[in-house]
Amino acid sequence: MTAAQANLDAVDRQIIEATQGGLLLVPRPYDEVGVRIGVKGSSVRARLRKMLEAGIIRRIGAIPNHFALGMTANGMSVWDLDDAAVAWLGPQVGALDFVTHCYTRPRHPPQWPYNLFAMVHGHSRQEVLEKVEQISRLLGQAAYSYDVLFSTRILKKTGLRLQAAKG
Amino acid sequence: MTTLDTVDRHIINNLQEGFSLGERPFRDAAVQLGLSENDLITRLSRLVSSGLLSRFGPLFNAERLGGAVTLCAMQVPRDRFETIAQQVNAHREVAHNYEREHAFNMWFVVATEHQEEIEGVIAAIQSETGLTVFNFPKQQEFFLHLKVAV
Numbered sequence: 001m002t003a004a005q006a007n008l009d010a011v012d013r014q015i016i017e018a019t020q021g022g023l024l025l026v027p028r029p030y031d032e033v034g035v036r037i038g039v040k041g042s043s044v045r046a047r048l049r050k051m052l053e054a055g056i057i058r059r060i061g062a063i064p065n066h067f068a069l070g071m072t073a074n075g076m077s078v079w080d081l082d083d084a085a086v087a088w089l090g091p092q093v094g095a096l097d098f099v100t101h102c103y104t105r106p107r108h109p110p111q112w113p114y115n116l117f118a119m120v121h122g123h124s125r126q127e128v129l130e131k132v133e134q135i136s137r138l139l140g141q142a143a144y145s146y147d148v149l150f151s152t153r154i155l156k157k158t159g160l161r162l163q164a165a166k167g
Numbered sequence: 168m169t170t171l172d173t174v175d176r177h178i179i180n181n182l183q184e185g186f187s188l189g190e191r192p193f194r195d196a197a198v199q200l201g202l203s204e205n206d207l208i209t210r211l212s213r214l215v216s217s218g219l220l221s222r223f224g225p226l227f228n229a230e231r232l233g234g235a236v237t238l239c240a241m242q243v244p245r246d247r248f249e250t251i252a253q254q255v256n257a258h259r260e261v262a263h264n265y266e267r268e269h270a271f272n273m274w275f276v277v278a279t280e281h282q283e284e285i286e287g288v289i290a291a292i293q294s295e296t297g298l299t300v301f302n303f304p305k306q307q308e309f310f311l312h313l314k315v316a317v
Contacts, residue, residue: 001218003241004301006186008169008232016227016232019224019225020224020227021216021222021224022222022223022224023223023224023225025193025208025211025212025215025223026208027191027193027194027208028191029191029192029193029224030188030190030192031190042190045188045189045190045228048188048225049188050224051225052188054231055228055231056228056231056232057225057226057228058188058226058227059184059185059225059228060184060185060186060188060225060226061169061179061182061184061185061186061223061226062179062182062183062184062211062214062220062223063183063187063220063221063222063223063224063226063285064179064183064219064220065210065218065219065220065221068217068218068219069171069179076267076274086307090307090309091233091309093309094308094309095309098187102255102308103306103307103308104300104306104307105238105303105304105305105306106303106304106306108276108301108303111242111270112240112269112271114299117303119304147269148272149267149268149269150267151265151266151267151272151274152266152267152268153262153265153266154263154264154265155252155255155256155264155265155266155273155275156252156255156261156262156263156264156275157262157264158262158263158265159283165258
């Protein structure tokens, strides 16, 4: 979906650009955004509310740095889950409080039989594996096989800068 | 590592979503947390500047905003790993790249402005490296539990 399809106008895009790196930590942060882009703070707040309701903003709040907080183990658990079970088991995996992202993605047989990806963060590999075991119990026989891919190195991390200015 | 005291933990555990869109949002949040507005702002500033929080503010949904994103993986021979990492990372459309312990040992995110550009980036990486790039576009997303307890 492009910015235009999401019904974002030029002011919305300016608000996105002004806030995607974080709010200023001052008593009236939305007014500050308004000053920067030349609209009223109340308009900034109303537009952010609309974007939140539309799902363009996932949430507003503290965005933790997992690694800095000691969650240094990161395991991508991948599951060959019965396609017929995805609709009812997928949401249950996604709702586990230690699963940060949960998606279905295409299989690439024979090298890659897995269709469900659930990212698990923990303070240690042992903790991640214990959590993966909980997912395994939840999925039961609907999962034919699974694996856990631990990350060993970040090769690049630029952050996703949103290209909202185009439209 | 900077240490967190119980108030910091209380803040992080309770302020990862639902931040007020009122005129004085930190005051609103501070009331909920049992802190003063000034104390909350001071602590958040410290948590951000020490890197324990990446930032404080809205988290946008990249796909809803325009642009396309996909996850790709390759099976890279050990002796060519560093060279290929450089070739992959040289593409500005490659946003993240992780080494993982598996036959599929390189996993990267490709982000482009338009969906049709994704294929071009994948084709370029395949021709530069001579390796197959496996494309794993997201199909369904289940509730993202982006909160983390500390």
